[in-house]
Amino acid sequence: xxxxxxxxxxxxxxxxxxxxxxxxxxxxxxxxxxxxxxxxxxxxxxxxxxxxxxxxxxxxxxxxxxxxxxxxxxxxxxxxxxxxxxxxxxxxxxxxxxxxxxxxxxxxxxxxxxxxxxxxxxxxxxxxxxxxxxxxxxxxxxxxxxxxxxxxxxxxxxxxxxxxxxxxxxxxxxxxxxxxxxxxxxxxxxxxxxxxxxxxxxxxxxxxxxxxxxxxxxxxxxxxxxxxxxxxxxxxxxxxxxxxxxxxxxxxxxxxxxxxxxxxxx
Amino acid sequence: xxxxxxxxxxxxxxxxxxxxxxxxxxxxxxxxxxxxxxxxxxxxxxxxxxxxxxxxxxxxxxxxxxxxxxxxxxxxxxxxxxxxxxxxxxxxxxxxxxxxxxxxxxxxxxxxxxxxxxxxxxxxxxxxxxxxxxxxxxxxxxxxxxxxxxxxxxxxxxxxxxxxxxxxxxxxxxxxxxxxxxxxxxxxxxxxxxxxxxxxxxxxxxxxxxxxxxxxxxxxxxxxxxxxxxxxxxxxxxxxxxxxxxxxxxxxxxxxxxxxxxxxxxxxxxxxxx
Numbered sequence: 001x002x003x004x005x006x007x008x009x010x011x012x013x014x015x016x017x018x019x020x021x022x023x024x025x026x027x028x029x030x031x032x033x034x035x036x037x038x039x040x041x042x043x044x045x046x047x048x049x050x051x052x053x054x055x056x057x058x059x060x061x062x063x064x065x066x067x068x069x070x071x072x073x074x075x076x077x078x079x080x081x082x083x084x085x086x087x088x089x090x091x092x093x094x095x096x097x098x099x100x101x102x103x104x105x106x107x108x109x110x111x112x113x114x115x116x117x118x119x120x121x122x123x124x125x126x127x128x129x130x131x132x133x134x135x136x137x138x139x140x141x142x143x144x145x146x147x148x149x150x151x152x153x154x155x156x157x158x159x160x161x162x163x164x165x166x167x168x169x170x171x172x173x174x175x176x177x178x179x180x181x182x183x184x185x186x187x188x189x190x191x192x193x194x195x196x197x198x199x200x201x202x203x204x205x206x207x208x209x210x211x212x213x214x215x216x217x218x219x220x221x222x223x224x225x226x227x228x229x230x231x232x233x234x235x236x237x238x239x240x241x242x243x244x245x246x247x248x249x250x251x252x253x254x255x256x257x258x259x260x261x262x263x264x265x266x
Numbered sequence: 267x268x269x270x271x272x273x274x275x276x277x278x279x280x281x282x283x284x285x286x287x288x289x290x291x292x293x294x295x296x297x298x299x300x301x302x303x304x305x306x307x308x309x310x311x312x313x314x315x316x317x318x319x320x321x322x323x324x325x326x327x328x329x330x331x332x333x334x335x336x337x338x339x340x341x342x343x344x345x346x347x348x349x350x351x352x353x354x355x356x357x358x359x360x361x362x363x364x365x366x367x368x369x370x371x372x373x374x375x376x377x378x379x380x381x382x383x384x385x386x387x388x389x390x391x392x393x394x395x396x397x398x399x400x401x402x403x404x405x406x407x408x409x410x411x412x413x414x415x416x417x418x419x420x421x422x423x424x425x426x427x428x429x430x431x432x433x434x435x436x437x438x439x440x441x442x443x444x445x446x447x448x449x450x451x452x453x454x455x456x457x458x459x460x461x462x463x464x465x466x467x468x469x470x471x472x473x474x475x476x477x478x479x480x481x482x483x484x485x486x487x488x489x490x491x492x493x494x495x496x497x498x499x500x501x502x503x504x505x506x507x508x509x510x511x512x513x514x515x516x517x518x519x520x521x522x523x524x525x526x527x528x529x530x531x532x533x534x535x536x537x538x539x540x
Contacts, residue, residue: 056426077427082426088417090437092517092519101427104433105433105434106433131525
């Protein structure tokens with residue numbers, strides 16, 4: 001598989017990574033269109049987090065390039081928004097202070113940043129909590145703040161690494177719907193890693209299935225469910241078909257070869 | 267302050283004040299019941315009486331000792347804090363400073379008090395150094411702990427956001443030291459008095475409560491010794507309370523769910539806009 005660097009908002013071009021001599025990520029190519037929502041699922045240790053660390057610039061790949069809007073950004077930071085399962089809110093800053101973290105760490109927080117943070121919080125239902133410290137918020141609310149922090153960092157490409165993995169299933173479903181609303185509003189390009197097959201299908205326009213270590217993209221499953229999606233989308237024939245296909249790929253080696261749950265530490 | 271918060275504040279203060287009063291009561295009862303001679307253990311009344319009679323002199327001595335405590339505390343805390351920051355930022359400094367740091371705590375303070383006086387004279391300096399030596403160690407250790415406690419993923423996120431080194435330090439690493447730093451400062455505040463008294467016993471110029479204590483002890487004026495001890499204890503407690511109050515101001519996220527002042531200001535803003 002190779003990707004044409006001239007097309008695609010985010011292009012991962014022949015990226016491969018090994019820690020010392022241990023392969024962590026097999027040669028991977030991927031092109032994500034502007035405004036697309038792509039999910040990645042794969043067994044534990046398939047290198048999903050390694051891939052994200054490479055795209056975000058934290059890790060320089062052994063081989064290959066990362067392009068954003070045609071520009072080579074391999075090994076350089078500051079080009080994507082990044083969100084993890086851990087909300088990583090700092091306890092000493094209020095909701096507003098956490099949302100403007102990107103500005104605080106770069107150019108300094110201005111009135112415009114604060115106004116934007118308040119507007120985001122108002123629009124997405126956290127307006128009255130703007131001056132709360134994170135410890136006073138529920139897990140779902142904290143993840144919403146973490147996503148607002150990612151939005152306020154103003155990068156078109158956002159990497160979400162199992163952002164709802166620690167939430168209970170009801171909260172998780174409402175967060176998924178909310179994320180789709182945000183995505184429809186703001187039209188960002190999202191790459192979403194999860195171990196939850198339902199979540200991957202419900203959110204994305206296509207699901208990439210990775211093979212076990214060293215991971216590669218083994219298959220691309222298009223999800224042709226109409227948007228906006230709702231609870232009913234979860235039981236459509238298209239959903240079930242995609243799910244059957246993905247589960248088949250994940251558990252192709254029989255039970256025990258693939259563990260869907262994986263640690264997210266980069 | 268509303269009536270209710272005032273009542274709650276009084277209620278909070280009543281318990282510790284009651285506990286201290288109880289200690290005095292038990293002390294008084296024991297002295298009377300066991301018929302302890304005044305020169306062995308004086309009664310609380312005798313002690314307070316001596317305090318009152320000698321107050322003009324004691325007040326000046328208390329100020330001197332307090333000054334030694336405060337200056338030594340500030341110096342020790344500042345040196346400890348900046349040393350910890352330097353150690354966390356530059357590994358070479360950490361490698362050089364760590365053994366010296368441990369050695370500085372292994373030396374018995376009592377043993378180096380006399381040599382310190384030879385070097386620094388009989389005035390304020392040796393007392394400040396001794397107090398600072400006692401305070402700075404917990405500050406270094408706890409500040410280092412705080413700096414190292416920051417989640418690696420958070421530092422990675424800061425990198426992904428292209429965070430500038432100084433801003434990452436000020437916004438992420440520095441605030442992470444506050445909680446452990448204040449724990450160290452509270453320990454330090456109560457230890458300062460010990461350091462100051464030790465310094466006064468060795469360096470006799472610029473007299474403080476420690477000198478008074480020795481002098482009255484030689485005269486078997488035990489009530490005055492107890493009086494001096496009460497004043498020294500009061501200095502330590504005052505320091506502890508002051509640091510605790512500062513802690514509440516500096517780390518509002520630990521005791522409150524919102525930043526209240528900001529809310530009030532913002533309300534005024536939006537009302538102005540309407």
